[in-house]
Every structure is written in structure tokens, then in C-alpha cells.
Amino acid sequence: MNKTIITVVGKDAVGIIAKVCTYLAKNQINVEDISQTIVQGYFNMMMIVDTGNSAVSFGDMARELEQLGVETGVHIRCQREEIFEKMHRI
Amino acid sequence: MINFFEVSETNKMIEQEKLDVRTITLGISLLDCCDANLDALNTKIYDKITRVAKNLVSVGNDIEREYGIPIVNKRISVTPIALIGGSACKSPEDFVTIAKTLDRAAKEVGVNFLGGYSALVCKGMTQADENLIRSIPQALASTERICSSVNIGSTKTGINMDAVKLMGEIVKETAEATKENGSLGCAKLVVLCNAPDDNPFMAGAFHGVTEGDAVINVGVSGPGVVKHALESVRGENFEVLSETVKKTAFKVTRMGQLVALEASERLGIPFGIVDLSLAPTPAVGDSVAEILEEMGLESVGAPGTTAALALLNDQVKKGGVMASSYVGGFSGAFIPVSEDQGMIDAVNRGAITIEKLEAMTSVCSVGLDMIAIPGNTTAATISGIIADEAAIGMINQKTTGVRLIPVIGKDIGDTVEFGGLLGYAPIQAVNKFSCADFINRGGRIPAPIHSFKN
Numbered sequence: 001m002n003k004t005i006i007t008v009v010g011k012d013a014v015g016i017i018a019k020v021c022t023y024l025a026k027n028q029i030n031v032e033d034i035s036q037t038i039v040q041g042y043f044n045m046m047m048i049v050d051t052g053n054s055a056v057s058f059g060d061m062a063r064e065l066e067q068l069g070v071e072t073g074v075h076i077r078c079q080r081e082e083i084f085e086k087m088h089r090i
Numbered sequence: 091m092i093n094f095f096e097v098s099e100t101n102k103m104i105e106q107e108k109l110d111v112r113t114i115t116l117g118i119s120l121l122d123c124c125d126a127n128l129d130a131l132n133t134k135i136y137d138k139i140t141r142v143a144k145n146l147v148s149v150g151n152d153i154e155r156e157y158g159i160p161i162v163n164k165r166i167s168v169t170p171i172a173l174i175g176g177s178a179c180k181s182p183e184d185f186v187t188i189a190k191t192l193d194r195a196a197k198e199v200g201v202n203f204l205g206g207y208s209a210l211v212c213k214g215m216t217q218a219d220e221n222l223i224r225s226i227p228q229a230l231a232s233t234e235r236i237c238s239s240v241n242i243g244s245t246k247t248g249i250n251m252d253a254v255k256l257m258g259e260i261v262k263e264t265a266e267a268t269k270e271n272g273s274l275g276c277a278k279l280v281v282l283c284n285a286p287d288d289n290p291f292m293a294g295a296f297h298g299v300t301e302g303d304a305v306i307n308v309g310v311s312g313p314g315v316v317k318h319a320l321e322s323v324r325g326e327n328f329e330v331l332s333e334t335v336k337k338t339a340f341k342v343t344r345m346g347q348l349v350a351l352e353a354s355e356r357l358g359i360p361f362g363i364v365d366l367s368l369a370p371t372p373a374v375g376d377s378v379a380e381i382l383e384e385m386g387l388e389s390v391g392a393p394g395t396t397a398a399l400a401l402l403n404d405q406v407k408k409g410g411v412m413a414s415s416y417v418g419g420f421s422g423a424f425i426p427v428s429e430d431q432g433m434i435d436a437v438n439r440g441a442i443t444i445e446k447l448e449a450m451t452s453v454c455s456v457g458l459d460m461i462a463i464p465g466n467t468t469a470a471t472i473s474g475i476i477a478d479e480a481a482i483g484m485i486n487q488k489t490t491g492v493r494l495i496p497v498i499g500k501d502i503g504d505t506v507e508f509g510g511l512l513g514y515a516p517i518q519a520v521n522k523f524s525c526a527d528f529i530n531r532g533g534r535i536p537a538p539i540h541s542f543k544n
Contacts, residue, residue, distance in 0.1 A: 044098075078099070082157070084097055087100055
């Protein structure tokens with residue numbers, strides 16, 4: 001299991017989730033959990049994905065999703081799960 | 091499973107509160123490079139550093155990208171060069187050739203600083219130690235990335251006052267040799283007492299002789315994170331204050347531990363320690379002084395500053411030791427003046443003096459750090475300040491250091507600019523009364539009574 005946390009932050013627009021999920025599906029990356037809120041027009045999403053069977057490397061995924069974010073007007077960031085796990089769990 | 095709140099908290103620490111890993115420092119032993127022929131020695135040193143550290147910067151960058159945590163510096167520390175060059179170097183000039191080799195190796199592998207141009211002379215000086223020390227001004231003036239340190243005392247041995255006297259002169263000569271750049275050479279030279287073998291922070295990093303062939307040490311940072319956490323407990327009592335610092339330090343250190351283990355695994359080099367220090371930068375919101383002010387001081391330097399710093403330092407350690415399997419290095423709050431905007435402001439408003447900073451160093455790591463003083467300060471006065479600071483370290487069984495910059499051509503009221511992480515500093519006043527007769531006595535200050543624990 002190689003879990004990655006994807007966070008998407010930015011101004012709300014139509015189809016943000018769809019675009020991210022399309023990219024993930026195309027690259028065999030499974031979505032395990034999604035939480036999302038909109039505060040004062042600002043879109044905030046966190047996804048936990050499994051990149052165990054991913055067709056792309058972590059570096060490429062991070063770069064391509066970041067680029068997708070730029071095109072959509074949001075900030076997309078990929079981070080390995082361990083950093084959160086280490087910081088918040090004993 | 092990780093929740094939304096936790097992810098946001100971590101990312102807010104990184105994006106808004108300047109949480110970062112301050113340095114991954116690769117310690118490399120050069121003991122196996124020793125050679126009586128100077129050219130052969132230089133070749134072996136260059137080859138070993140560029141071989142062992144070949145992937146350091148790229149691995150650091152990969153970890154940075156994958157975890158989304160900035161790793162500000164990738165650095166190298168080496169075995170104290172006075173030991174390595176002992177048989178090949180017959181003069182200070184010979185040692186300078188090693189400094190240049192180290193500088194070339196640092197540039198080749200892409201690290202911004204390399205520490206270990208050092209001598210350990212806490213009890214006595216060999217001819218090689220003295221040659222290295224005398225070469226420091228020239229070595230720092232003719233290199234860019236080399237950091238130098240000299241350990242002049244310890245709780246076990248007392249203080250080598252001959253070395254203290256010499257270092258006062260060397261600090262002045264280094265200032266003179268680099269006067270075109272605001273006496274910048276002195277920003278890369280620290281005089282230590284009880285120097286740790288595994289410290290990842292510059293300028294005092296060196297790879298101790300008790301270490302293995304290579305080791306990964308990591309220094310964490312995060313003054314902004316602590317300050318922000320304290321904003322949420324304004325007016326609460328000291329128990330709440332202490333708990334908040336402790337919990338924050340735990341989180342910061344866990345991240346450092348993760349990065350250290352990852353770097354160690356990917357480089358195939360054993361993990362040494364995490365240094366639990368709070369290291370400020372000149373950036374706004376990345377200041378140790380601001381933490382102390384958030385605790386309730388109008389300005390750092392006000393009465394109560396030493397107590398506030400003692401609390402901060404202790405709670406950082408308590409939170410940090412729980413988070414990492416091995417801690418070491420300096421481990422505590424740094425209070426460099428030029429690298430901390432809150433400290434610079436305090437000097438400018440007349441709230442803090444060198445004497446108050448000296449008091450603060452008795453409860454934190456590491457010492458009188460990055461303090462600009464008038465260029466006409468005498469070598470004996472600088473030696474006196476070094477001796478005072480070493481005495482605090484020796485008696486309290488802790489590391490202390492002195493990194494003073496006597497800025498040639500500048501006086502009180504002027505400011506000196508170093509640039510980058512080294513920041514800028516107003517010139518601070520030094521006590522004008524002489525200690526020359528004390529410094530000129532020569533010899534050693536004996537080890538304190540509590541060093542005899544056998």
C-alpha cells in the first residue's frame with residue numbers, strides 16, 4: 001500500500017473533482033477517501049489515494065496534477081501519507 | 091485514518107508558519123584519507139567527499155517533493171581537519187590547500203556549506219592544531235562554503251586559555267581578511283566549549299572521531315509554528331503554556347525524524363541524530379524572539395526573558411525526545427542576532443545588550459551567536475567574551491559557542507548586511523574596560539570540581 005494525500009485548495013468551479021478523478025482513473029490510482037468543504041466560495045478537498053498500481057511515478061503524478069491545478073485555477077498538492085501519520089499519531 | 095483537520099494543520103504549518111527541515115547534514119569521516127603527502131591527501135579528500143555525498147542533494151530534493159516539506163539546506167560535515175592534515179601540513183599555508191579542496195568538493199556535490207575546518211584544543215594544542223588555527227583567516231577568505239570551528243574548553247578538561255587568547259586574535263584577523271564583505275569570514279567561524287560530535291548546524295558542525303564512516307544528522311526548525319500555537323493560549327497559565335510548546339515540538343520533531351530515516355534509507359548511510367533546535371531565519375514570522383514576546387514580554391531583553399527562554403528550551407526538549415529515537419547536536423533554541431528579525435528589532439530599540447544575551451545563553455543553546463561588534467574591538471576583549479561564554483558552558487555542562495563579527499570600519503549605529511540566511515545586524519556595544527592582563531596570563535583554567543565523577 002502506497003498511500004498519498006492529495007489536497008486541492010482554491011476558488012470553487014464546476015468539475016474540479018471530475019478532472020482530478022479522471023486523471024487518477026486513467027493512471028490506475030484508486031481513491032480510498034474523499035472529504036471536501038466549501039468555505040466562502042473556497043474549495044477545500046482532501047483525497048486519500050492508493051498509488052500501489054499507479055501507471056506513473058510519484059514525481060510525474062505530482063507534477064501533472066499540479067499542472068492540472070494551474071489549468072483549473074486551484075492549487076493541487078500530493079504528499080506521501082507518512083508525514084501526516086508521523087506528526088499526528090504516536 | 092488521517093483526517094481533514096490533521097492534513098490542513100500540517101500544511102498550514104508548512105505554508106504559513108514556515109515549518110521546515112533546516113538541514114540534512116551528512117557527516118563523513120576523513121580518517122582513512124590521511125597521508126603524509128599533501129597532494130595525495132587533497133586528492134583522497136576530494137574523491138571521498140564527492141563519492142559519499144554524490145546523491146545527497148538529489149535525495150534531499152526528492153524527499154522534499156514527495157512529502158511537501160521544505161528541506162532548506164543540504165550540508166556536509168567532516169572530521170576535524172587539524173587531525174587529518176597533521177602529518178602532511180607543515181605550515182598554515184599547507185592547511186589552506188585543504189580548505190580549497192573542501193570548497194571545491196562542496197561545490198561539486200552542490201551543498202551550500204561544509205563544516206569541519208576545525209581543531210579540538212580543549213586541553214592543549216599540537217603543532218598541527220596551531221597551524222590549522224593560524225590558517226583560518228586565510229582559509230575563510232579564500233573559500234566560499236567552508237565553516238570553521240575550534241573547541242577551546244570542556245567540563246572534563248577546563249578551558250585552554252592559550253587557545254582562547256589565540257582565537258581572539260584569529261577572529262580579528264579573519265574580520266580583517268574579509269573586510270571587503272562586511273567581515274563575513276567571522277560568520278563562518280565559531281569558538282565552542284563542550285562541542286558535540288554530531289551537530290548538524292553550521293558553523294559548528296564537524297564529524298567527531300567517535301562517529302562511524304558516514305552518518306545522517308538532521309536539524310529541524312519551526313519557531314513560527316511554536317509562536318502560532320502560543321497565540322491560541324494567550325493569558326493562560328504556565329502549565330498550559332508548557333504543554334502547548336511541548337506538543338508542538340513533538341510534531342515538528344516527528345517530521346524531522348521521518349525525513350532523517352528516509353534520507354538514511356535512500357542514501358544507504360546510517361541515521362545518527364535529530365537535533366531538536368528552534369532555528370530562526372531573518373524571515374518575518376520565523377523568529378525565536380517573537381515566541382518570547384508572545385509569552386508576554388514587551389520586547390525580548392525585558393526582565394523575564396531568561397526565564398521565558400529557559401521554559402521554551404526545556405519544553406522543546408521534552409516534546410522532542412518523545413518524538414525521536416536519537417537526539418543530539420545542540421538541541422535547544424538558537425538566539426543568533428542577525429538571523430532573527432525579532433532580535434534585530436530588540437537591538438534597534440535598545441532592549442537587549444550583549445550582557446543580557448550572555449545571561450540567556452546559560453539556559454539555551456548555543457551561545458553568543460551572530461553578533462556584530464565594532465571593528466576596533468581589541469583581540470583581548472574578544473578573548474574575554476569567549477572565556478566568559480566558555481565558563482558558562484564548562485560550569486553548566488552544556489555546549490556554548492561564540493560567533494562574533496568585529497566588522498572592520500563599522501561602529502555603533504552602523505548596520506552590516508550578510509545576506510541570505512545569515513541576515514543583517516546592527517553593531518552592538520561592547521564593554522570598554524580591559525581584560526588584557528587576565529587573557530595574557532596563559533595556561534589553562536582547571537576543570538571544575540563536578541567534572542570528577544569517577
